[in-house]
Amino acid sequence: MPELPEVESIARKLNDGNGNPPLPGQIITHATISWPRHIAIPAVSTFRRNIRSRMVESVGRRGKYLVIKLDRGTLLLHLRMSGDLYITPPGAAKGPYEHTIFHLDSNWQLRFSDARKFGKIYLLNSPEKILDQLGPEPLGPTFTLANFQSRLRSKKRQIKALLMDQSFLAGLGNIYTDEALFLAKIHPRLRSNTLTDDQIKLLWDAIRTTLEDGIRANGASIDWVYRGGSFQNQFKVYQRTGEPCQRCGTPIERITLGQRGTHFCPSCQQELTNDS
DNA sequence: CACGAGACCTGTTCGC
DNA sequence: TGCGAACAGGTCTCGT
Numbered sequence: 018m019p020e021l022p023e024v025e026s027i028a029r030k031l032n033d034g035n036g037n038p039p040l041p042g043q044i045i046t047h048a049t050i051s052w053p054r055h056i057a058i059p060a061v062s063t064f065r066r067n068i069r070s071r072m073v074e075s076v077g078r079r080g081k082y083l084v085i086k087l088d089r090g091t092l093l094l095h096l097r098m099s100g101d102l103y104i105t106p107p108g109a110a111k112g113p114y115e116h117t118i119f120h121l122d123s124n125w126q127l128r129f130s131d132a133r134k135f136g137k138i139y140l141l142n143s144p145e146k147i148l149d150q151l152g153p154e155p156l157g158p159t160f161t162l163a164n165f166q167s168r169l170r171s172k173k174r175q176i177k178a179l180l181m182d183q184s185f186l187a188g189l190g191n192i193y194t195d196e197a198l199f200l201a202k203i204h205p206r207l208r209s210n211t212l213t214d215d216q217i218k219l220l221w222d223a224i225r226t227t228l229e230d231g232i233r234a235n236g237a238s239i240d241w242v243y244r245g246g247s248f249q250n251q252f253k254v255y256q257r258t259g260e261p262c263q264r265c266g267t268p269i270e271r272i273t274l275g276q277r278g279t280h281f282c283p284s285c286q287q288e289l290t291n292d293s
Numbered sequence: 294c295a296c297g298a299g300a301c302c303t304g305t306t307c308g309c
Numbered sequence: 310t311g312c313g314a315a316c317a318g319g320t321c322t323c324g325t
Contacts, residue, residue, distance in 0.1 A: 019318060054301090081319080097319045099303080114303090133302045135319065174295065183320080190318055239318070240305070276297075278316075300321080307315070 019096035019243070021155070021188030022231030024078050026245055027102055032076040037104055037125070040085070044072045044122040052116035055129070057137040064140050068092075068119070080151045080187030084144065091144040097135035099242050103128060132242065151187035155224050160186070166217050169209040176212065177205035178275045180224070189224065192237060192255045195280045197227040199254045204288040205272075205279050254280040 019027075031040045048068045053061045071087040078084060083102060085092040094102060099114075107124040117138060119127035129136065139147065153160040172179055179185050180194045189197070198205050200223035203216055212220070231237065236246030239256075249256075253263055258271040258280060267284035 023318075095319080097301095098317070100318095131302095132304065133317085133319095135301065135303095137320095172294090178296085181319090192318065237318080242304095242318075276299095277319095296325085297323105298325105299323085301319105303317100305316085307313105309312095309314105 019081055019098075019100060020190035020193050020231075020236075021078075021081060021228055022193070022234075022248065023236035023243060023246065024081050024083060024096065024188075025232050026236040028076050028078040028083055030245075031102070031104065031127075037106075038123055040073045040076050040104065040127065042073065043125070044070060045087075045127070046070065046120045046122055048120070049118040050116070052131075052134055055117055055131065055134065055136055055138050056140075058139045058141060064138075067140055079148045079154070080183055081190070082148065082151075084148070090140055090142050093137075093139040093141060093144055093147060094129065095137045096131070097133070097137065099133040100129065100131040100136035101243055102130075151183055152185045153187065155186055155188055155228055160221075160225075162218060162221050165221050166214070169212060169217060172209045174209050175205065175274060176203060176207050176209050176220075177277075177279060179209045181275075181277075186224075188228065191277050191279075192252070193224075193227050193231060195255045196253060197223040199281060199286065200227060202285050202287075204286040205274055205281055206288055254282065256280065 033039060045068055048065060050056060050061060056064045067090065071089060074086040074088060076085050081095060083094040105126050105128055112130055114130045114132040115128040116131055117129040121127060177194055177198060180189050201216065201219040203220055230251060231248045234246050234248035234251065237248035238244050238246050239249055254269050257269045259268050262269055262282040262285060265282065265284050267282055269280055270283050272279050
């Protein structure tokens with residue numbers, strides 16, 4: 018479930034509490050880890066030792082990473098395909114996919130649930146080593162139109178694959194990329210260096226509009242994995258194969274690009290428009 | 294450099 | 310109803 022809006026929603030909820038005790042200020046007494054491969058760095062034994070008695074200072078987000086600053090070190094969590102992170106009250110029944118549990122001094126628990134076990138957890142002194150490999154934040158001040166334009170032109174990749182490349186731009190995944198390309202009326206297979214100035218401006222706006230709408234809806238809930246948001250009700254193309262395009266009525270098509278299901282309107286998003 | 298295929302995992306849904 | 314195939318929010322590595 019986790020693209021930028023979902024991760025942002027999780028971070029805000031943990032930070033503010035939202036009816037539950039806020040995470041900042043709480044102390045992690047220890048962690049229970051039942052799927053050791055979730056711990057990417059450091060070695061699991063070191064992780065267990067160093068996470069003890071750490072106080073949480075803040076919860077934030079960079080790209081699709083949750084960034085939990087501690088009084089010593091920083092916890093990075095990547096939810097990948099099926100991860101979720103939430104706090105539970107004392108005595109809450111254990112769910113089947115809660116493979117890592119952080120025990121808090123309040124007797125609440127911070128639980129990392131991950132059915133597919135693709136998620137990763139890092140405990141680092143210098144999180145920049147990982148976070149600096151990410152491209153700009155789409156909703157931040159460094160994502161300027163001029164910068165976006167020059168970087169698009171310096172590559173010749175399919176635009177959808179490039180937008181999903183986290184080192185190019187941090188936070189877009191399969192859902193929000195399809196939705197943004199639809200909004201900008203750009204075919205997902207167009208080469209990044211062939212986009213016109215007008216298309217780039219449309220896309221730049223569409224990316225931010227789509228992500229902001231997603232955040233406003235607290236992200237998207239799909240299937241059984243994430244139940245927090247409602248953006249799925251605003252999907253225009255994602256998982257709407259065969260349904261009429263809301264702009265022109267043409268049935269939405271699904272193709273495979275870079276091994277990912279890709280949804281678009283074959284009429285609004287033309288592949289062969291830039292020349293002749 | 295850019296792409297496709299295969300891995301990593303498990304659960305749900307689809308098609309016959 | 311049953312059973313295998315296809316599919317799922319992500320990313321890494323390898324071969325071409």
